[in-house]
Structure formats: structure tokens, C-alpha cells
Amino acid sequence: MDNQMKQQYNDYVKQKQPQPALVKNLLWAFVVGGLICDVGQFVINASVSFGFNKEEASTIGVVVMIFLGAFLTGLGVYDQIGKRAGAGSIVPITGFANSIVSPAMEFKREGYVFGVAAKMFVLAGPVLVYGIATSVIIGIIYGIFS
Amino acid sequence: MDYVKAFVTGGAICVIGQILMDKTNLTPAHVLVFFVTAGAVLTAVGIYEPIVQFGGAGATIPLTGFGYSLAKGAIKEVQTAGLIGALTGGVKSTAGGIAAAVVFGYSMAVLFNPKSKK
Amino acid sequence: MANNKVGQQTLKLNSHPKIIATASIVGPKEGEGPLKEYFDMVLQDDYFGEKSWEKAESKILRETVKLAVQKAGLTPEDIHYMLGGDLLNQIISASFAARELKIPFFGLYGACSTMAESLTLGSILIDGQYADYVVAVTSSHFSSAERQFRFPLEHGNQRPPTSQWTVTGSGAMVVASGGEGPCVTYVTPGRVIDLGIKDANNMGAAMAPAAAHTIVAHFRDTGFLQRDYDVIATGDLGKIGKDITQEMVLKEGYDISLVYTDCGIEVFSDDQDVNSGGSGCGCSAVVTCGYFYDRLVKGEIKRMLLVATGALLSPTSSQQGESIPGIAHAVTIESMSKGR
Numbered sequence: 001m002d003n004q005m006k007q008q009y010n011d012y013v014k015q016k017q018p019q020p021a022l023v024k025n026l027l028w029a030f031v032v033g034g035l036i037c038d039v040g041q042f043v044i045n046a047s048v049s050f051g052f053n054k055e056e057a058s059t060i061g062v063v064v065m066i067f068l069g070a071f072l073t074g075l076g077v078y079d080q081i082g083k084r085a086g087a088g089s090i091v092p093i094t095g096f097a098n099s100i101v102s103p104a105m106e107f108k109r110e111g112y113v114f115g116v117a118a119k120m121f122v123l124a125g126p127v128l129v130y131g132i133a134t135s136v137i138i139g140i141i142y143g144i145f146s
Numbered sequence: 147m148d149y150v151k152a153f154v155t156g157g158a159i160c161v162i163g164q165i166l167m168d169k170t171n172l173t174p175a176h177v178l179v180f181f182v183t184a185g186a187v188l189t190a191v192g193i194y195e196p197i198v199q200f201g202g203a204g205a206t207i208p209l210t211g212f213g214y215s216l217a218k219g220a221i222k223e224v225q226t227a228g229l230i231g232a233l234t235g236g237v238k239s240t241a242g243g244i245a246a247a248v249v250f251g252y253s254m255a256v257l258f259n260p261k262s263k264k
Numbered sequence: 265m266a267n268n269k270v271g272q273q274t275l276k277l278n279s280h281p282k283i284i285a286t287a288s289i290v291g292p293k294e295g296e297g298p299l300k301e302y303f304d305m306v307l308q309d310d311y312f313g314e315k316s317w318e319k320a321e322s323k324i325l326r327e328t329v330k331l332a333v334q335k336a337g338l339t340p341e342d343i344h345y346m347l348g349g350d351l352l353n354q355i356i357s358a359s360f361a362a363r364e365l366k367i368p369f370f371g372l373y374g375a376c377s378t379m380a381e382s383l384t385l386g387s388i389l390i391d392g393q394y395a396d397y398v399v400a401v402t403s404s405h406f407s408s409a410e411r412q413f414r415f416p417l418e419h420g421n422q423r424p425p426t427s428q429w430t431v432t433g434s435g436a437m438v439v440a441s442g443g444e445g446p447c448v449t450y451v452t453p454g455r456v457i458d459l460g461i462k463d464a465n466n467m468g469a470a471m472a473p474a475a476a477h478t479i480v481a482h483f484r485d486t487g488f489l490q491r492d493y494d495v496i497a498t499g500d501l502g503k504i505g506k507d508i509t510q511e512m513v514l515k516e517g518y519d520i521s522l523v524y525t526d527c528g529i530e531v532f533s534d535d536q537d538v539n540s541g542g543s544g545c546g547c548s549a550v551v552t553c554g555y556f557y558d559r560l561v562k563g564e565i566k567r568m569l570l571v572a573t574g575a576l577l578s579p580t581s582s583q584q585g586e587s588i589p590g591i592a593h594a595v596t597i598e599s600m601s602k603g604r
Contacts, residue, residue, distance in 0.1 A: 033160025082420020139232025
């Protein structure tokens with residue numbers, strides 16, 4: 001009875017609530033995501049022309065993009081981009097940097113250990129945990145089966 | 147041509163993220179975790195490498211690319227150093243990015259203050 | 265014997281405690297909204313000269329109390345009790361303000377329903393002849409609430425269309441046993457109601473059933489109907505929640521469509537990018553203390569029902585998959601002008 005009422009209410013609310021403007025959001029995500037990757041491509045191409053090999057250039061690309069994401073977050077620009085672009089600026093590595101700087105900056109008042117350093121990875125920590133753990137499992141499976 | 151490919155590939159990956167966020171209740175943190183894991187798994191089964199070959203930065207700059215580097219590094223290290231490489235390979239190949247995130251993240255946080263939203 | 269109880273859950277305040285003064289201080293964004301001229305003070309900067317947003321919020325609350333007391337022609341020593349709360353953990357805005365003000369203090373937590381909760385209890389203290397002057401106060405701050413309940417401000421996330429914008433501001437009322445001013449005649453404390461909404465970005469829908477329940481209970485207990493009220497105002501349901509409340513009340517046989525509004529819709533205009541509307545303790549507080557109080561004093565509103573609504577969730581309960589319980593308290597405020 002109680003659960004049925006809750007179910008009914010949830011269905012009712014779902015039909016009442018406005019949906020996100022999907023087409024507009026997807027277009028923004030596509031364009032901004034694409035542009036960010038082009039900036040990365042530019043850095044990589046430039047590094048290659050300076051004589052770095054492909055792997056080094058790729059690392060330089062990642063490092064520069066992390067710097068840009070962190071810097072734009074510090075300037076207070078990145079959240080403005082994110083408001084429109086959504087996943088377009090969350091999914092690229094610049095968004096990873098944004099997820100590190102934004103809590104770290106905001107918790108400065110709570111000190112440099114429990115504030116900045118501890119809060120840096122509240123959003124980004126899970127990415128490292130699952131990313132690294134997955135890579136270890138993949139490595140082990142590969143080692144066993146080859 | 148590089149740029150067109152990177153634009154399309156990167157844009158498409160972000161579109162998948164946007165669909166996940168708008169159509170499910172996943173938070174940005176969930177989406178990021180999903181992407182890094184998906185990138186690693188797709189690399190292990192051999193699907194992501196061709197995407198990187200095609201899209202360049204369009205495939206390496208999104209977080210799936212971080213998963214790609216982790217998985218690729220682990221596999222490579224296992225080939226040369228044996229099973230212990232599973233533990234060292236992934237982090238080794240992404241060390242630059244991780245250290246950059248820590249250093250830039252910390253220094254930006256110290257230098258700047260958050261601005262109130264209008 | 266509970267002689268002053270009316271019906272199931274309503275209290276009748278026979279001595280008509282008077283709201284002799286109010287004050288409201290708001291942040292810059294609220295100060296650009298449609299009600300800007302009704303607020304006593306609009307901050308240029310939401311840090312308010314402090315080092316953190318939490319400190320700023322406490323200062324806003326403290327200054328609002330001081331201003332209200334001053335407008336009543338009193339000093340803080342004249343106030344017998346202060347009742348108040350806010351959204352921050354352990355209600356630090358209110359209790360830290362009480363530390364400075366040196367008024368005996370009841371800390372309340374009713375989430376965004378705190379304005380009506382503190383006004384209810386304060387009026388009861390006056391009506392029971394336990395005090396001559398009390399202050400009811402609450403506050404909220406966009407940046408401190410965002411930090412506690414959602415994402416860091418500089419994080420590049422998107423706000424879904426159902427989300428609401430926490431009002432930066434504080435409202436305080438001085439309630440007295442004598443003097444001049446609009447008076448509190450009935451209070452209907454509400455039940456906690458939860459119809460299973462889990463989406464913390466849709467608070468309006470989570471609180472609407474509680475608002476509807478309290479409004480219906482109030483009508484049933486007092487015999488009042490829509491025609492007895494000039495305004496019925498819920499606290500911070502936003503567009504979606506208001507819509508749902510109106511339909512739910514209608515389903516119970518009461519039409520409120522002619523006089524019903526929501527403080528969360530009043531406080532911002534559509535072009536201020538707030539999606540579904542305003543929210544937070546400060547929302548119903550500043551709209552009532554600023555806008556509605558002014559109209560009550562002028563006699564433009566003869567009788568209104570304030571139904572402040574609260575979502576009783578915490579970040580922990582949300583992460584553990586709990587749904588969001590809602591609460592709503594109703595207070596009848598009547599203008600002093602004769603004829604009713």
C-alpha cells in the first residue's frame with residue numbers, strides 16, 4: 001500500500017518534471033569536447049615537431065591539458081564552460097583537473113592538510129582507484145594467459 | 147586532417163558522457179569512473195587502440211584515454227618484467243599525468259580562491 | 265487540558281502575538297530580483313567582509329537580528345528568547361550568532377521550514393505568557409549550502425531543470441505580547457511526509473506532499489477556505505513543487521489556485537537562471553520578512569498563510585540511498601486593521 005503510493009507519486013512526478021534539453025546539451029558536449037581535444041592535438045603535434053617521440057608528446061599533451069584545466073578552474077572560468085558544455089568539459093582530462101582543483105580551492109579555509117590536500121581527491125580519487133585497479137587486473141590476466 | 151579526426155572522436159566520446167548524465171542519475175564522478183574503467187577494458191580487448199590510431203588526441207585526452215594508458219602500460223610491463231609489471235606498468239605510464247594533477251592541482255588551489263556564483 | 269488546540273494539529277493563539285518588526289538582509293543575486301526594494305539591506309559581496317562563507321552566513325543572521333531588534337525600538341537585552349536555525353551542520357550560523365547576541369537561544373532544525381517553525385514556537389512562548397519579546401530567525405547562503413550539499417562552486421557541472429537556487433539571506437521577526445503589528449492567530453505544525461523521492465535535485469517534488477498535507481490539515485482544523493485568505497505562500501517548492509501541491513490540495517477538495525504562490529518563485533525572476541526557483545531557509549524568511557510583512561502592515565494583505573517547507577535530507581542519507589522526507593509548518597498571520 002505504502003510502496004504503491006510512493007511508486008504512483010514517483011511516476012506522477014516524473015511526468016511533471018521538465019527534461020533536460022537533450023539535443024542542445026549533446027551539441028554543446030560534442031563541440032566543446034571536440035575543441036578541447038583539438039587543443040590537445042595541437043600541443044601533441046607541436047611537441048612532435050620539436051623532436052619529441054610520439055609517447056613523450058602524448059604525455060606532454062596530457063600534462064599541458066591538466067595545467068590548462070587547473071588554471072582555468074583557478075581563474076573561475078571552467079565552471080562557466082561546464083554549465084553549458086556538461087560532459088564536453090567533464091570527460092576530457094581537463095575536467096579531471098577541474099575536479100581536483102575545485103574542492104581543493106574551496107576547502108582551503110579548513111587548512112592545508114585536512115582542507116586542500118585531503119579534499120583534492122574527493123571527486124578524482126575514485127577515478128584513480130578504479131583506473132589503477134582495473135589496469136592491475138588487466139595486467140595479471142594478460143600475464144597468466146600469454 | 148588530424149584536427150578533424152580528433153574533434154569528431156573526442157566530441158563523440160563526450161556525447162556518450164552527456165547521454166549518461168542526462169538519461170541516468172549518474173553524477174559526474176560516476177561518469178568519470180565509468181569512462182576510465184571502460185577505457186582500460188576496451189584497451190585490453192583490443193578495441194581502443196584502433197580508436198587512438200584514428201582519433202589521436204580525440205581518444206587520448208578524454209578520460210577513456212587515461213584508462214587506455216593505464217591498461218597499455220600494464221600489459222607492456224608484464225611483457226618485459228613478468229607478472230610484477232601488472233602492479234608497476236599502469237602507474238608508470240601515467241605517472242606524468244598523475245604528478246601533474248597533484249602539483250598543478252595543489253598550486254592552483256593555493257594561488258586562487260573560489261568565486262561566488264551569480 | 266490542551267484548551268487552545270483546534271482539531272487534529274492546529275493551535276489557536278488567543279492573545280494574538282504581534283510581529284512588531286522584521287528585518288531582511290540578502291545577497292547580491294537576490295538584490296537583483298523582483299523583490300529588491302522590500303529588503304532592508306542588499307550585500308555587495310556575499311563574503312560580507314568575512315573569510316569564509318560560513319562566517320559570512322552567521323554574520324548575516326546576526327546583523328539581521330540586530331536590525332530587527334533595532335527596528336522594534338529595543339536592544340538585544342530586551343529580547344527574552346531567540347529561536348532560530350539554518351542549514352549548516354550543527355546549525356552553526358544561528359548558534360554562533362547567538363554567541364555574540366547574548367540572548368537565551370533555542371536552536372532549531374527544520375531545514376528550510378525553520379522560519380515557520382521558529383515563528384510558531386516563538387508565538388506559543390508569547391501566548392503562554394512565558395515571554396514578552398522573542399526573535400524568530402533563520403538564514404541560508406548559496407555558497408555554504410552548495411559546498412555542504414552538492415558540488416564545489418568551481419566544479420563544471422550542470423544544474424538540471426528541476427534544481428533550485430539556495431537564497432543567500434536571512435530574515436528575522438520580533439514577536440511581542442503587546443504593541444502594534446500583524447499578529448499570529450493560528451499555527452499548524454506539520455507531519456514529516458515522505459513519498460519516496462530520492463532525487464536531491466528535485467526538492468520541490470520531495471516537499472510538495474508535506475506542504476499539501478499541512479494545508480489540508482489547516483483547512484480541516486480551522487474551517488478556513490481559500491476565500492478567507494489573501495495569500496497562501498509555500499516556502500521554497502519552486503515551479504514544479506508548487507504545481508504538484510496545488511493539484512494535491514485540489515484532490516482533497518480544496519481549491520487554492522486564486523491565492524496560492526510560492527516564495528521560491530517570488531524571490532527570483534525567470535531570467536536569473538535559477539531553473540525551478542529559489543530555496544533554502546532564507547527563501548521563505550526574506551520573502552515573508554520583506555515583501556509580505558510590508559504588505560500586511562499596509563493592509564494590502566488582511567490574512568495570509570505562510571507554509572514554510574523543509575527537505576530533511578543530509579548528504580549522508582542521500583548517499584545511503586534514503587529518500588527525502590519533507591516537512592511543512594503553517595502559520596496564519598493577520599494584518600491588525602479592523603474589520604475582520
